[in-house]
Amino acid sequence: MKTGFLFPGQGAQFSGMGKKLFDEFKSVREVFELASDTLKLNMKKLCFESSNSELKLTFNAQPSILTVSFAGLTVLKEILGMYPALSAGHSLGEWTALLSAGSISFEDALKCVRKRGEFMQESIPGINPSMAAIIGISSKEVEDVLKNMEGVYPANYNSSTQTVISGKEEAVEEAVEKLKEKKARAVYLNVSAPFHTPFMKPAEGKMREFLKDITFRDPSIPVLKNIDAEVYKSADEIKDSLARQISSPVRWTDCMRKFLQMEPEIIIETGPRPVLINFIEGGEEIKKFSVCEPKDIKILEREIK
The missing domain is CATH 3.40.366.10 (Malonyl-Coenzyme A Acyl Carrier Protein, domain 2)
Known part of the structure; x- marks a missing residue:
């Protein structure tokens, strides 16, 4: 098998x-x-x-x-x-x-x-890290929001409707608010560093x-x-x-x-x-x-x- x-x-x-x-x-x-x-x-x-x-x-x-x-x-x-x-x-x-x-x-x-x-x-000295799973929209929609922002990046392309974003805490929070306007749901992850950025x-x-x-x-x-x-x-x-x-x-x-x-x-x-x-x-x-x-x-x- x-x-x-x-x-x-x-x-x-x-x-x-x-x-x-x-x-x-x-x-x-x-x-x-x-x-x-x-x-x-x-x-x-x-x-x-x-x-x-x-x-x-x-x-x-x-x-x-x-x-x-x-x-x-x-x-x-x-x-x-x-x-x-x-x-x-x-x-x-x-x-x-x-x-x-x-x-x-x-x-x-x-x-x-x-x-x-x-x-x-x-x-990560001096950085308050954050990561959030963005659920319910495509990775392309996530990328479109993040491309004009600083300090936050797509980190994990997990599925067609889940993309994890990662970066500085304030930048991630700002991105989450913008993505919620596109009807996305966000789940913050319990992490100690802005992985894969x-x-x-x-x-x-x-x-x-x-x-x-x-x-x-x-x-x-x-x-x-x-x-x-x-x-x-x-x-x-x-x-x-x-x-x-x-x-x-x-x-x-x-x-x-x-x-x-x-x-x-x-x-x-x-x-x-x-x-x-x-x-x-x-x-x-x-x-x-x-x-x-x-x-x-x-x-x-x-x-x-």
Whole structure:
């Protein structure tokens, strides 16, 4: 069965994420232990006992989400023998997608996303950041409003009717008011930085330098890039793409269009909670599942038999 995997990015985190899988499966506990040893922190405590405000901090959110997502993938391989035939991840999730394709080790991925989070957090001195999901109008309508404004940019093209905008708090608020005049609905996101905007250029530069010492391998399966929705052709592309991704918009709508064109028979999202599965447009004939808890694995097992 041709299985496509999706992996979420920052915003999926919450206190207690992954605990039910941790309690149920030894392999998940081993993933958490390896994460703790690699980063010299208590990943169990970070995921299960931290406040939501602590988890919101980018350098905490990113390694914890990657750990929970990878733990879910590990269990599916172990229990159901399910391996990805293609994968994609949203922002941070692209790292998990590359991990699922064997392009990077879990340990190196953890170190990289921890640094990625630190670099992104450091890029915003003096800026009150804000992000908002604009719902109910097209991305073109959002772009038309933002093109004559400063300090706010399209950050995530999530679906045909949801675009996330990002930037300075006052600019985002002004844009939201203008977009509401076009009958859009806005949901402010609980973030600590203006992700995927030019404000992240300093982080992009630092990440590019850090990645010089990281070894990547050619992906063993198709993995889609956030920056242009193209499939990685080789390891040579990975460092540049992951660096550029930090300050570039996530073209998720295009990624999902390409993903469906590759004709997966089943789509599975693993992570703290269902996110990306809700953005899929089309592919009604394809079975779609989110695996976040042991009960999700039982449901999936029944469905695929």
